[in-house]
Amino acid sequence: MSIADSCAKCRHFRNDPAQIEAGLPGLRSLGSAYGSVRGTDGLCERHQRYLRASSYCPAHEPRPAAVAA
Amino acid sequence: MAEIVERNPNALRREGTGSALTRTEDWWAIWIGIGLIVLAVGLLAAGSSLKWLAVAPQKWTHLSELAVQLRKHATQYLALFALWSVLLGIGANALGHRPARFLPAFALLFVVCLLLYALGQWDQAAHYNLEPPLVALALGLAISNTVGTPRWAEPALRVEFYVKTGIVLLGASLPLTLIAWAGSVAIVQAAIVSLVTFGTIYFVAVRLGLDRRLAATLGTGGAVCGVSGAIAAGGAVGARKEQVSIAISLVIFWAVLTIFLLPLAARGLQLPTGVAGAWIGTSEFADAAGLAAAQAYGGYAGQVPGISGTPEAAVNAFTLMKVIGRDVWIGVWAFVLSIIAATRWEATGIQSRSSPGEIWRRFPKFVLGFLVASAIITVICSGYTYADYKKVLQPALVAPLQGLRVWAFTFTFLSIGLSTRFRELLSGGPKPFYAFAAGVAVNIVLGFLLSTQLFGDFWARLGQ
Numbered sequence: 001m002s003i004a005d006s007c008a009k010c011r012h013f014r015n016d017p018a019q020i021e022a023g024l025p026g027l028r029s030l031g032s033a034y035g036s037v038r039g040t041d042g043l044c045e046r047h048q049r050y051l052r053a054s055s056y057c058p059a060h061e062p063r064p065a066a067v068a069a
Numbered sequence: 070m071a072e073i074v075e076r077n078p079n080a081l082r083r084e085g086t087g088s089a090l091t092r093t094e095d096w097w098a099i100w101i102g103i104g105l106i107v108l109a110v111g112l113l114a115a116g117s118s119l120k121w122l123a124v125a126p127q128k129w130t131h132l133s134e135l136a137v138q139l140r141k142h143a144t145q146y147l148a149l150f151a152l153w154s155v156l157l158g159i160g161a162n163a164l165g166h167r168p169a170r171f172l173p174a175f176a177l178l179f180v181v182c183l184l185l186y187a188l189g190q191w192d193q194a195a196h197y198n199l200e201p202p203l204v205a206l207a208l209g210l211a212i213s214n215t216v217g218t219p220r221w222a223e224p225a226l227r228v229e230f231y232v233k234t235g236i237v238l239l240g241a242s243l244p245l246t247l248i249a250w251a252g253s254v255a256i257v258q259a260a261i262v263s264l265v266t267f268g269t270i271y272f273v274a275v276r277l278g279l280d281r282r283l284a285a286t287l288g289t290g291g292a293v294c295g296v297s298g299a300i301a302a303g304g305a306v307g308a309r310k311e312q313v314s315i316a317i318s319l320v321i322f323w324a325v326l327t328i329f330l331l332p333l334a335a336r337g338l339q340l341p342t343g344v345a346g347a348w349i350g351t352s353e354f355a356d357a358a359g360l361a362a363a364q365a366y367g368g369y370a371g372q373v374p375g376i377s378g379t380p381e382a383a384v385n386a387f388t389l390m391k392v393i394g395r396d397v398w399i400g401v402w403a404f405v406l407s408i409i410a411a412t413r414w415e416a417t418g419i420q421s422r423s424s425p426g427e428i429w430r431r432f433p434k435f436v437l438g439f440l441v442a443s444a445i446i447t448v449i450c451s452g453y454t455y456a457d458y459k460k461v462l463q464p465a466l467v468a469p470l471q472g473l474r475v476w477a478f479t480f481t482f483l484s485i486g487l488s489t490r491f492r493e494l495l496s497g498g499p500k501p502f503y504a505f506a507a508g509v510a511v512n513i514v515l516g517f518l519l520s521t522q523l524f525g526d527f528w529a530r531l532g533q
Contacts (some may be wrong), residue, residue, distance in 0.1 A: 018165065023310065024300070026317045029489040030324055030355040031296025032229035034164050036095040036434045037399055038297075039427065041304030047419060050303045050313045052407070055421040 007044060008053035011063045015042025015053055024050075094230045097160035099438030102237025104156070105473060106442050109241075110449065113466050123469035124149055125476070126187040135187055150179050153476070157230070166224050174225035181208075182479040195372035200365035202482045206328060209486015218487045226488040228481055229297075232357040233435035235477030239388055240442030241470040242381065244450070247531075248443055251386075252393045254527055255350070258519045259394025262351050265515055267292035270508035277500040281414050283312040285406050287501060290316045291508040294396045294433075295324060295355030301431055305403035306410035307419055315497030319505040321489060324358040327513075332366040342370050342378030343386045343531035344520055350390025351516030361482045363387035364475075381471075382531050388439075397436055400428035 007013040014020065017033035023043050027033060040053035047057070090096045109119040124145035129135045139146070154172055161171045182205070188194060189201030212218055218226070267288040274284035286308045290299030299316035302308070308316075331352065335345035346363045353359030367383035369376045407423040446467065450458055496502075520528055 024314055024317060025493040025495065026314070026321050026489070027296060027300065028226070028228065029296075029485060030228060030321050030357055031300065031317070032094055032227070033300075034094045034227075035229055035233075035297060036093045037294070037301045037431050039301075039304065039430045041300065043310055044419075047417075048310045049307050049417070049419065050300070050310055051307050051419060052304050052421055054424075055307065055419050057419040 005056050005060050006053060007051050007055045009063055011061045012044050012046040013042050014045060015040055091163045094233055095434035098233035098237050098435045101156045101160060101234050102438050103441060106241050106445055106470060109466055109470055118465040119469040121145060122149055122152055123472035125472050126190045128190050128192055130192050170224040174222045177222050178225045178480055178483060182483055186479055200368045202361040202365045205479060205482035206361055206486045209483050210489060213487050213490050226484040228357050228484045231477050231480040231484060232360060235474045235481060236392060237435055237438035237442050238470055238474035238477060240439035241446045242467055243385055243443050245443045245447040251389045251531060254524055255389040255394035258351060258524055259390055262512060262515050263292040263395060266508045266512040269511045270504050273507045274504035277504060279500055282306045282308040286312055286316040287505050289402055290320045291505055293402055294399050295320045298399055301399050301403045302406055305407040307417055307421060314495040315501050318494035319501060320354050321494060323509050324354040327353055328358050328362045331362050335366055336369060339375035341529045342367050343382040343528040344525055346383035346386030347390050347528040348516050348520035350387040351520055352513045356391055357481050357485055359387055359391050360478055364478060386528050386531050392436055396433050400431035403431050404428050
């Protein structure tokens with residue numbers, strides 16, 4: 001596995017802070033997804049797990065380039 | 070390299086653009102806090118002061134007096150609102166919150182905080198237990214859990230952003246020598262309690278048959294830094310989404326409960342403010358929640374018979390214990406747990422790379438701002454005698470920064486209440502509750518014994 005195959009580049013992975021706060025109710029009342037402590041962790045919609053962006057698995061699917069800024 | 074994520078019209082446009090120094094609340098808290106300190110120092114050097122801007126309600130007896138006060142200082146309050154709006158608005162915009170949504174919401178927050186601040190200055194406030202942090206929290210909780218917080222007000226409810234900014238400003242009133250002197254005791258005390266609390270929650274959870282990843286997430290949330298600890302551990306061990314939610318929910322439940330219980334218990338025991346602050350710092354679960362409790366307790370000094378120490382001592386002891394003693398170690402906890410999860414626990418089918426770099430990546434950077442703020446003021450103060458410090462620096466430099474810090478914390482306390490909806494919290498059933506409750510019990514008792522017995526004299530001296 002290379003960095004290109006990590007969760008950070010996977011279409012199932014969501015590490016937008018706003019999406020994380022929406023996905024984890026209560027997070028922002030005494031915490032935040034915008035802080036350093038979170039690092040680049042995010043939610044995997046396929047495995048329903050909260051993972052580091054550097055994680056990887058056989059179900060990896062590259063994120064479509066269409067949403068690139 | 071820009072990391073692209075899906076567009077979200079309500080929040081971030083994209084993540085990863087720009088420098089890492091502009092992408093987290095931690096860094097923005099540093100820029101805002103240090104920026105205000107530099108501004109205050111610059112004004113002092115120019116023969117002026119920030120105190121005109123750092124306006125705050127004064128003691129009053131009758132409402133008519135308060136009305137006169139507010140009218141007299143209306144321009145200053147408008148200027149203060151403009152200052153916070155610009156600084157926080159820039160930071161919020163950089164984090165992805167649209168100014169058009171943030172600023173109207175912040176205006177409401179500011180007005181309500183002004184009224185709460187003024188209520189705290191009523192000369193009967195202490196008699197009726199109307200400590201502004203607790204009133205702000207209670208009011209927010211009441212609104213949020215009954216009629217509901219208006220959706221348009223939500224963009225301004227950034228608890229962590231405000232509390233980190235306030236903690237950076239707090240550094241300006243703590244000499245670096247004091248941090249070095251008390252920090253080592255805080256680290257020892259916090260290490261004892263953190264290890265025992267984590268061990269208790271983890272052991273009970275596993276004995277109850279809970280998944281080790283949930284046990285670790287609960288344990289870190291209870292032992293290290295609350296919600297931040299829970300998400301850091303959850304990511305490090307690859308916890309299931311609902312496991313992280315359960316840990317967050319339990320942290321919030323106990324944190325909100327102890328905001329009220331710890332000051333009440335400390336008041337009943339007539340603990341000195343420094344000792345109570347250390348206990349709250351050891352036994353509260355979140356920075357923002359603990360600061361509400363510590364600031365409320367500090368307000369008892371000089372108001373409630375039998376409680377010695379200064380108001381500042383409670384907040385100072387809390388911050389040393391919680392921030393220096395507990396928060397800064399979250400990266401180490403996450404790194405160690407990630408290795409244990411990958412090598413010792415049942416595989417999930419998801420691989421993960423662990424690196425010591427994680428310790429720095431997860432380090433709560435706002436702590437650096439707190440230390441830099443302290444260093445700046447310490448260097449400046451070193452050129453003054455104590456008499457000159459009290460006569461010149463305290464009123465012209467330190468006091469205005471303390472005033473701005475109180476504002477930042479007031480934004481925090483109201484935001485906690487307005488953004489906490491108990492019906493949204495996820496119940497994981499009785500077993501996680503029992504495991505976490507066991508940790509709470511051990512944490513509170515051990516924290517009390519260490520703060521009042523083993524290190525009691527030390528923390529009491531902090532308030533003198």
